[in-house]
Amino acid sequence: MKIDNNTLKKIAHLARLEFDEAGAEKMTKDMTQILDWVEKLNEVDTEGVEPITTMSSEVNVLREDKVGEHLSHEKGLKNAPQKDSDYFRVPKVME
Amino acid sequence: MEKFLSFDEIKKSLENRETDCKSIVNYYLNNIKTKAHLNAFVEVYEQSALQKAEEIDQKLALGKAGKLAGMVLGIKDVLCLAGHTVNASSKILEGFESQFTSTAVQRLIDQDAIIIGRLNCDEFGMGSSNENTVHGKVLNDLDNTRVPGGSSGGSAVAVQANLCTVSLGTDTGGSVRQPAAFTGLVGTKPTYSRVSRHGLIAYASSFDTIGVFSRNVKDNARVMETIAGPDDFDSTASRKPVPNYSELLHFGKPVKIAYLKETINSSALQPKIKENTLEVLDRLKKEGHEVDEVNFPLLDYVLPTYYILTTAEASSNLSRFDGVKFGYRTPNAHNLESMYKLTRSEGFGEEVKRRIMLGTFVLSASYYDAYFTKAQKVRRLIKNFTEDLLNKYDYIIMPTTPTTAFKFGEHSNDPVAMYLEDLFTVQASVSGVPAISIPNGKDEKGLPIGLQIMANSFKEADLYAFAEYLSASN
Numbered sequence A: 001m002k003i004d005n006n007t008l009k010k011i012a013h014l015a016r017l018e019f020d021e022a023g024a025e026k027m028t029k030d031m032t033q034i035l036d037w038v039e040k041l042n043e044v045d046t047e048g049v050e051p052i053t054t055m056s057s058e059v060n061v062l063r064e065d066k067v068g069e070h071l072s073h074e075k076g077l078k079n080a081p082q083k084d085s086d087y088f089r090v091p092k093v094m095e
Numbered sequence B: 001m002e003k004f005l006s007f008d009e010i011k012k013s014l015e016n017r018e019t020d021c022k023s024i025v026n027y028y029l030n031n032i033k034t035k036a037h038l039n040a041f042v043e044v045y046e047q048s049a050l051q052k053a054e055e056i057d058q059k060l061a062l063g064k065a066g067k068l069a070g071m072v073l074g075i076k077d078v079l080c081l082a083g084h085t086v087n088a089s090s091k092i093l094e095g096f097e098s099q100f101t102s103t104a105v106q107r108l109i110d111q112d113a114i115i116i117g118r119l120n121c122d123e124f125g126m127g128s129s130n131e132n133t134v135h136g137k138v139l140n141d142l143d144n145t146r147v148p149g150g151s152s153g154g155s156a157v158a159v160q161a162n163l164c165t166v167s168l169g170t171d172t173g174g175s176v177r178q179p180a181a182f183t184g185l186v187g188t189k190p191t192y193s194r195v196s197r198h199g200l201i202a203y204a205s206s207f208d209t210i211g212v213f214s215r216n217v218k219d220n221a222r223v224m225e226t227i228a229g230p231d232d233f234d235s236t237a238s239r240k241p242v243p244n245y246s247e248l249l250h251f252g253k254p255v256k257i258a259y260l261k262e263t264i265n266s267s268a269l270q271p272k273i274k275e276n277t278l279e280v281l282d283r284l285k286k287e288g289h290e291v292d293e294v295n296f297p298l299l300d301y302v303l304p305t306y307y308i309l310t311t312a313e314a315s316s317n318l319s320r321f322d323g324v325k326f327g328y329r330t331p332n333a334h335n336l337e338s339m340y341k342l343t344r345s346e347g348f349g350e351e352v353k354r355r356i357m358l359g360t361f362v363l364s365a366s367y368y369d370a371y372f373t374k375a376q377k378v379r380r381l382i383k384n385f386t387e388d389l390l391n392k393y394d395y396i397i398m399p400t401t402p403t404t405a406f407k408f409g410e411h412s413n414d415p416v417a418m419y420l421e422d423l424f425t426v427q428a429s430v431s432g433v434p435a436i437s438i439p440n441g442k443d444e445k446g447l448p449i450g451l452q453i454m455a456n457s458f459k460e461a462d463l464y465a466f467a468e469y470l471s472a473s474n
Helices: A005-014 A021-043 A073-078 B007-015 B021-034 B046-061 B103-110 B153-160 B177-183 B217-227 B271-286 B299-320 B336-347 B350-363 B368-392 B415-422 B426-431 B460-473
Strands: B041-044 B072-076 B114-119 B166-171 B186-189 B209-214 B256-260 B290-294 B395-399 B435-442 B448-454
Touching: A005 A021, A005 B350, A021 B299, A021 B350, A021 B368, A021 B415, B007 B217, B021 B041, B021 B046, B021 B072, B021 B114, B041 B153, B046 B114, B072 B153, B103 B114, B103 B166, B103 B217, B114 B153, B153 B166, B153 B177, B153 B209, B166 B186, B166 B217, B177 B186, B177 B209, B177 B435, B177 B448, B186 B217, B186 B460, B209 B217, B217 B435, B217 B460, B256 B271, B256 B368, B271 B290, B271 B395, B271 B435, B271 B448, B299 B350, B299 B368, B299 B415, B299 B426, B350 B368, B368 B395, B368 B426, B395 B460, B426 B448, B435 B460, B448 B460
Parallel strands: B072 B114, B072 B166, B256 B290, B256 B395
Antiparallel strands: B041 B114, B166 B209, B186 B209, B186 B435, B395 B448, B435 B448
């Protein structure tokens, strides 16, 4: 699968990443190389095989519906790059 | 003189009152300073380790110490310890302080193990050489021009250079077993879900495991039996009972062993590694075990399956690093969207960005079925094959790695060549079964070779017993 410029831009936007020209060129090359390599999977006959979606053999692990505290408000805010007394602060969403 | 090379030795010295925990910690602190150039430790908890040692010495005097009293541990920079910084070797977690302690680490602390510091690794566990790190590369203590392996390179070198008794790493596709092979250690990846992942910074959640580095099998078993088991904070953690692996190391019956033709005949395999692996198989035959060659036609598909699924899971897991709630935030943003994009572009390293991009691609609407669903189907085939084989045979044996430790920069310009380093370790990760790497001699350059043993899910006790048997006769 050859990654073109438009696809790269679209994927980068979805991943919330940006690349300068040189970075975009290298990423396009690397992704194309890796995708060509993983496409080897097309050789495997998977007709009728169910995709596997969980690896743990535990199902429906339930516990008592009891409220407990894991992280306090203060601890939750502790690592914020920008905050006030109650909230995380971010740049303006609406201009 | 080198000392405290095993926990048995430490315990004996403590029992005979030849030493105390404070002296043990000071001994390792001194080694850490002498070997600072290896760059294994990102941060040394000198004060808290010494203070803890004093407390445990008092407990020992009263006969009230936990079963790991005297054990000194390093932890990989992806495991949370309350009140201490954790970075996952990434700029994006600059200045991040853990607000709680990971379950595995807490269980060791509860048994009076002393945490001496956190250890360098590849960013978010993504790498096979410990070169992708904001903390600078880690050197192999045997040859400083060579890599220690990755991603848990710092955890490997810390034990290799005797900077702590044992260490914790994490293994998503070989990140404990491969560096263990490159540094001449015992390294384990448990069954998926055997050890709680609470407090482990996620890379690929359906593959991530916490593993152990040690100089001998018994110490490894001791740590594993302590950290394994159910956990209220990780509902995927298995509720199956955890045997005391370290007391079940006796091995005395003939077993059935399979080796995979495609691994032994792989063109990527270094001849001396092949020779040493075949020697072990020969010896096992002579000792009365059944050793059979088996075909594994899916070998070439294991790595592509692994890379599609892990990059997909990584792209999802790493979406939380957006500059809002913790870690690095760009100073250059002019609105919310540019804050996300610039924070992530400035904060993540190149390999991490590559995997996020790939993962986003294989999960995107137009390509989801062709890549992601396809890989989930092949994963089932590989898992079924491996489990069926392990129902017929007790163990699968193969080399841990195709080569011994390579030089810095050797694979830096070719991501696929770097990925091929994990050729033999990913099968256990894709299948979820446990595996161990033990030393199996050296190559012509004196570099350690690893032998990998796999067993069926939750058969850690059998795996350790067999590894002990092979190590003892090696």
